[in-house]
Amino acid sequence: EPEVTQTPSHQVTQMGQEVILRCVPISNHLYFYWYRQILGQKVEFLVSFYNNEISEKSEIFDDQFSVERPDGSNFTLKIRSTKLEDSAMYFCASSADRGNYGYTFGSGTRLTVV
Amino acid sequence: SQQGEEDPQALSIQEGENATMNCSYKTSINNLQWYRQNSGRGLVHLILIRSNEREKHSGRLRVTLDTSKKSSSLLITASRAADTASYFCVIQGAQKLVFGQGTRLTINP
Numbered sequence: 001e002p003e004v005t006q007t008p009s010h011q012v013t014q015m016g017q018e019v020i021l022r023c024v025p026i027s028n029h030l031y032f033y034w035y036r037q038i039l040g041q042k043v044e045f046l047v048s049f050y051n052n053e054i055s056e057k058s059e060i061f062d063d064q065f066s067v068e069r070p071d072g073s074n075f076t077l078k079i080r081s082t083k084l085e086d087s088a089m090y091f092c093a094s095s096a097d098r099g100n101y102g103y104t105f106g107s108g109t110r111l112t113v114v
Numbered sequence: 115s116q117q118g119e120e121d122p123q124a125l126s127i128q129e130g131e132n133a134t135m136n137c138s139y140k141t142s143i144n145n146l147q148w149y150r151q152n153s154g155r156g157l158v159h160l161i162l163i164r165s166n167e168r169e170k171h172s173g174r175l176r177v178t179l180d181t182s183k184k185s186s187s188l189l190i191t192a193s194r195a196a197d198t199a200s201y202f203c204v205i206q207g208a209q210k211l212v213f214g215q216g217t218r219l220t221i222n223p
Binding site (some may be wrong): 031033035042043044045048055056058091093098099100102103104105106107108 | 117144145147149151155156157158159162202206208209210211212213214215216
């Protein structure tokens, strides 16, 4: 069964450093998403991406965050200057359409900012 | 708010028993989705039920939807230890999924 692949599975970074989280969505999916889950809290929407541009973003997704689809297969989330409160599990997801048939999530990247 | 609210927050049953989790929501929906999350791991899509559907099955899973009551339920029959996880009913907005706190299900051997 097709999977969404995320790398790395765990990333530790120092506060103020830039991190890039990587995702390979399912190949024939057109919509891509990032979500995050702070330990013990709800899964929160960050951003959706379609046709090479952001289609929706949440209040969390401020100027420190950016997304990119640098080639035909990768979808990345960059945090420019990490803060302690950015520590969370970050999930990438993709869908064939606007999720009317469900979303496929990756296994997540656990980001720890120290 | 747009999110679904799961009930109960935690459920502990014996292996082999059936587990029922409920979800209530406040907005109109196009579809409602159920996801599972094993501790600290990824989210797995279980079932999507559309607003014009009342019941849907997938293996040991049965989902019902009552749009007049704005509620849904997930039934897991003949539970197994591997079913231990958090279960979320998820409302789909225009471009995003809105998660609630989930039901933490524990299956005791």
